[in-house]
Amino acid sequence: MPARRRLSTVMTCAVMLVGPVVGATGAHAAPAHVDVAPSSHQKNRGTLLHAERLYSLETRGAVAAELTKAGFDASQVRHGVVAHRLTYRTIDPQGRPTTASGLLVLPRGREGRLRAVSFAHGTGSHRDDAPSMQRGTFLTAPPVAYASAGFAAVAPDYLGMGKGPGPHPWMHVPSEASASLDLLRAARDFHPLDRKVLVTGFSQGASAALGLGRSLQAGEDRYFGLGALAPISGAYDFGGAELPALLAGELDRKSSVIYAAYTLVAFNRVHRVYDDPAEVFRVPAVEALFDGEHTGRQLFEGTPDSLSDLLTPYGLDLLAHPRGGLAYALRETDSVCRDWTPRAPVRLYMAVDDEQATTANTAHCAESLRSRGVEPKVVDLGAVVHQGSRHLGSNVRGTAEVLRWFRQLARN
Template sequence: MVSAEKLYTLESAQAVAAELGRAGFDDGIVRHGVVAYRLVYRTVDPHGRPTTASGLFVLPLSSERRLQAVSFAHGTGSHKDDSPSMSRGEFVSAPAVAHASAGAAGVAPDYLGMGKGPGPHPWMDVTSESTASLDMLRAARAFAPRTGHVLERTVQVTGFSQGASAALALGRALQAGEDRWFRLGALAPVSGAYDFGGTELPALLAGRLEPKSGVVYAAYTLVTFNRLHHLYDSPGEVFRAPYDRTVEALFDGAHTGEQLMRGTPGTLDDLLTAHGRELLAHPTGPLVAALRTTDAVCRNWIPRTPTRLYMATGDEQAVTANTAECHKALLKSGVDVPIVDLGPVDYHGSRHLGSNVAATTAIVRWFGQVRAQ
């Protein structure tokens, strides 16, 4: 723990229901008011060096002293404020609030470089997402007694989109005993790009993603992976003019999603050079090694706790073949994990975003059933 700041209190279940409703989430799962804190804590960067990160910690206003934590890993954002502890009553913070309002302790890491964390965000770096998530749990456990609560050993883990891979990585770390206190209790990732190199990037290049989403994800991949793994010497090798002079700056954590949309073209052909497309289509060298780690979240392990994979029919951003590949990999290891198809859910015209809204309600209820067993 470095610091803790009370952000807001929603005194009643009615106040929480109104807050979730404004964010577009179901208010039928609310049982308690909540209090929300921003925690800043020590962790490590992708190279193992000391750094700090932040996250949202939400507690129910109930008489229960001992609480089970639910860790929620959020989806992709570009601005530092696109993170749970920086957004109230919005898409990225609503799931943690929803779980707390149902009686759990909601723990939502912002990730490295997001929220109050220094430096750029290492997007889709599953290793640092896992360490940031685990260290956020440790910070929450250290802070909880100041609020009159104690966090139990068992943790239920969920996450959406980018956070689905982070959730699987955290679940694996907890099951492997990487923390001396916390243990995995249930696992429910939602709409992840679990097979990022083998399924998601080919779908992106084939035009099976919503076009603008494909452009943004291609740019984000090349820029952020280059920071960690040195894929190119000059942006002009992978990005066409004029974007070779501007795209990298869009992912500095200070540009909004709207600025990112305005600053990128409408098609991959306008964004990528022939070499840039080839690098994504047939990765070599450092990118191969990086994708091997990113794509391993479902491979060569068996969750020993209740696990479900959630997805939405016709997801336009994380193609559902990712979920099928994750299921296949887990089945190969020896466990037949149920896939929960949420149907053609919608949030502001997006089935991908809609899956987070629909899954939050379903997972709050399912986690409640698991806790009651």
């Protein structure tokens, strides 16, 4: 399959219009819209501002059909599910108050407190490339799968995506972690949750998952703690593994163009990487494509097909030899496996010959954790393919494998 179509599945994730709200039945019969009354606590992170019931899959058969249509395993479905969009208070990369949205999927027929699974999604370009904005897609299948097995699945949209304001600070682990933690807090306001959180994520979300795990273990929330970590196909060593592989032509060519551009634009939003886009891009208008309003197709049509046509000599050299704001941003992003020692079980999932996230990322992460006395289990998912992509395939098979492990942990 051409590279253009492969990456468009990740970057485009076509907008899914949610149909009419199904009548509420069962244990989670929440009204379609719930506005939380203003209180003195609304200035706090994680305060639930608004809950909207999106859809209900009443039966196991309905869930299985939706997962199968999205290309995901349906063998572990045990419940119907109800999906909600939560809007909540959080902070931006500078620590200033803002809001974000995310998806909460609950199992039908399960009363009382539930174990939460936090799933962080992969890269998107349009603000609708977010779990709470779609249905029956590659983005929503993992949280639906976890909820159908009896967990409370929470999936942050991230800052600047879904219903959140502003641009998206892509691969900024601190804000991904804070948005994820604050969604857990909002979800607990909506439904009782267990203390120990099972944390997973795919691609961009793999680093976000590690960031959330670090925050949970550090006690950043007085209630929640870390139960287990299971990231899938992450770019954990973005500066030391991903960028070198990208520049060496070892990864999918068009993917490399998109990720190189996204790296410079998104990191520049938090740490000054350049003063003018003309310094790094041969066509400065490329920067405007990453405003959250352009689709993946528009990114493909608006960017060249090679790094040499995308970047100026200075831009290429900057990626090859990061310095200034870029070097600082990479140290921050690449700290997810280096600056802490997980005390919960860790499994790292990867797929051989991943064409977007070089498997050296996983090897470096495992090595770093071992140097700190942690022995993560590395799970090779094999040469799995979804819509022509092994990277996407790793999320499909990885979701099934992570769910089996999480169910085993929940039984113990």
